[in-house]
Amino acid sequence: MSLEDMYQDVILDHYRKPHNRAPSLEGEHVHVHHSNPLCGDEMDLRLRVADDAVDGLVFDGEGCSISQASASAMTAAVLGRGLKDALDLTEDFRRMMHGEDPARLDDLEDAIAFQGVARFPVRVKCALLGWMALRDAITTYERGASAHTVTHED
Amino acid sequence: MTIDAASLRSRFPTLGRELEGRRLVYLDSAASSQTPDTVLDAMDRYYRFSRSNVHRGVYPLAEEATDLYEGARTALARFVDADPRGVVFTKNATEACNLVAYSWVRARLGPGDTLLTTVMEHHANHVPFTYAAQACGFEVRHIPLTEDGRLDLDVARELVADGTVRFLAVGHVSNVLGTINDIPALSALVRDANPEAVVHVDGTQAVPHLPVSFRDLDVDFYAVTGHKMLGPTGIGALIARPERLEAMEPFLAGGDMIRDVTLEGATWNDVPHKFEAGTPMIAEAAGLGAAVTMLEELGMDAVREHEVAFTGALIDALLTVDGLTIHGPTDTAVRGGAVSFAIDGVHPHDVGAMLGSKGVCVRVGHHCTKPLMRCLGVAATTRASAYVYNDLDDLEPLVEGLEAARTFFAR
Numbered sequence: 001m002s003l004e005d006m007y008q009d010v011i012l013d014h015y016r017k018p019h020n021r022a023p024s025l026e027g028e029h030v031h032v033h034h035s036n037p038l039c040g041d042e043m044d045l046r047l048r049v050a051d052d053a054v055d056g057l058v059f060d061g062e063g064c065s066i067s068q069a070s071a072s073a074m075t076a077a078v079l080g081r082g083l084k085d086a087l088d089l090t091e092d093f094r095r096m097m098h099g100e101d102p103a104r105l106d107d108l109e110d111a112i113a114f115q116g117v118a119r120f121p122v123r124v125k126c127a128l129l130g131w132m133a134l135r136d137a138i139t140t141y142e143r144g145a146s147a148h149t150v151t152h153e154d
Numbered sequence: 155m156t157i158d159a160a161s162l163r164s165r166f167p168t169l170g171r172e173l174e175g176r177r178l179v180y181l182d183s184a185a186s187s188q189t190p191d192t193v194l195d196a197m198d199r200y201y202r203f204s205r206s207n208v209h210r211g212v213y214p215l216a217e218e219a220t221d222l223y224e225g226a227r228t229a230l231a232r233f234v235d236a237d238p239r240g241v242v243f244t245k246n247a248t249e250a251c252n253l254v255a256y257s258w259v260r261a262r263l264g265p266g267d268t269l270l271t272t273v274m275e276h277h278a279n280h281v282p283f284t285y286a287a288q289a290c291g292f293e294v295r296h297i298p299l300t301e302d303g304r305l306d307l308d309v310a311r312e313l314v315a316d317g318t319v320r321f322l323a324v325g326h327v328s329n330v331l332g333t334i335n336d337i338p339a340l341s342a343l344v345r346d347a348n349p350e351a352v353v354h355v356d357g358t359q360a361v362p363h364l365p366v367s368f369r370d371l372d373v374d375f376y377a378v379t380g381h382k383m384l385g386p387t388g389i390g391a392l393i394a395r396p397e398r399l400e401a402m403e404p405f406l407a408g409g410d411m412i413r414d415v416t417l418e419g420a421t422w423n424d425v426p427h428k429f430e431a432g433t434p435m436i437a438e439a440a441g442l443g444a445a446v447t448m449l450e451e452l453g454m455d456a457v458r459e460h461e462v463a464f465t466g467a468l469i470d471a472l473l474t475v476d477g478l479t480i481h482g483p484t485d486t487a488v489r490g491g492a493v494s495f496a497i498d499g500v501h502p503h504d505v506g507a508m509l510g511s512k513g514v515c516v517r518v519g520h521h522c523t524k525p526l527m528r529c530l531g532v533a534a535t536t537r538a539s540a541y542v543y544n545d546l547d548d549l550e551p552l553v554e555g556l557e558a559a560r561t562f563f564a565r
Contacts, residue, residue: 040533064503
């Protein structure tokens with residue numbers, strides 16, 4: 001598989017025209033900031049919850065095409081889902097990035113396009129950044145907190 | 155003697171590889187250089203024929219191992235024009251900087267004292283000293299950059315004016331900007347304000363590329379690493395004035411560094427052995443000796459001349475790429491071979507991945523210089539860095555890869 005194949009059109013589309021990219025979110029409940037000092041990637045994710053579901057979700061940040069596109073595809077796939085369901089989907093994506101077959105092919109929507117990234121181990125953390133921020137945002141909300149900062153060291 | 159990089163490449167096995175179906179183009183020598191056959195052979199010969207421990211062995215095999223190890227010390231001392239008694243082998247330049255930080259700086263600097271350094275230091279020459287400052291309570295001041303990525307000596311003069319600067323830690327050549335710092339000017343500036351001030355230089359990016367005379371530089375400490383000068387990983391050295399080493403307490407204690415040991419304590423061996431506790435890196439020393447031989451055969455004037463010519467061509471080639479900005483000086487007379495750059499709107503990791511897919515190896519990231527990245531206002535850069543085995547043939551695949559990255563990731 002070539003590098004160009006890894007970056008399918010789907011990934012490039014999300015990179016060029018990201019979904020749900022914004023510096024703020026009306027009525028946000030949680031704001032998490034995730035960074036990876038080794039790459040210099042920065043990710044802000046803001047979550048609004050209604051009826052135990054993801055009611056609003058925006059990301060902002062700086063990073064490589066994979067990290068930005070993956071965060072965009074993630075927001076599109078989880079908006080409107082129940083919090084538990086979103087966490088379950090996150091776990092499915094995480095497993096996929098470690099080479100396992102995804103169980104929820106249809107639910108991952110465009111995020112399925114990142115399956116090929118699993119074959120480029122140094123880029124896996126890029127694809128996971130937005131999803132790990134989502135998991136953190138939901139668990140932060142469930143703890144009753146409104147903000148959390150995480151530094152990824154690998 | 156000019157360097158014929160193309161024929162030299164056959165001496166470096168890794169450079170004979172193909173990557174992604176293309177000739178491997180290695181432009182990451184500032185991170186680690188390639189290893190020539192003579193270095194591999196020297197290490198192999200030790201393990202196959204002379205395998206034994208150094209020092210105190212009275213049988214011929216042990217004498218051979220000792221000769222290999224001590225011969226490498228003599229060779230490195232000759233190469234950097236220093237006294238062999240002032241050459242302490244370490245595992246890398248980072249350990250050499252730590253040795254200075256622990257055995258000199260921590261033992262002598264305290265509240266009211268100042269350590270002067272710069273914003274462009276590699277973490278190896280930065281963290282050991284800020285860590286020491288936290289423990290000992292001395293102040294750390296930083297020489298800032300000029301617009302074109304050189305040290306601002308006017309500000310440096312203000313920073314030493316109060317006479318409290320007792321120590322200068324500075325890199326000889328920047329691993330990111332390529333800037334060659336004027337070490338004699340900096341030492342004079344610091345010593346004019348305080349004649350007792352001690353000067354420590356990180357020579358990691360200088361010794362592989364420039365003729366370096368420790369005596370002429372007239373500094374106190376100079377850190378060197380083997381794996382960027384054609385040698386193996388796992389060996390470096392602290393070059394020092396022997397009298398400085400004699401005045402220092404050991405950093406690591408154990409076997410080989412002692413003169414006598416009793417149940418209650420110990421006395422120390424002569425320098426430099428006082429700082430080399432335990433069985434050292436013998437094969438690596440043999441390899442480093444062979445690397446020095448190769449560089450001496452090429453001639454360091456020729457190595458530098460090759461670097462100046464290639465870097466000039468590299469900068470010209472890079473500037474043909476739309477939206478590309480070079481960080482650091484573009485005048486090859488005042489810079490080394492590491493060239494960092496940014497391409498508008500394309501993240502360095504994407505640039506590096508695209509180049510890698512075309513067989514071109516460059517480094518992307520913060521290059522262990524996070525304070526410098528902050529000064530430049532970037533999270534990461536892409537860096538191409540050359541050595542004796544690179545020539546103009548390497549520029550076409552580089553530029554082709556950069557153009558591909560620019561168009562592929564254009565928004």
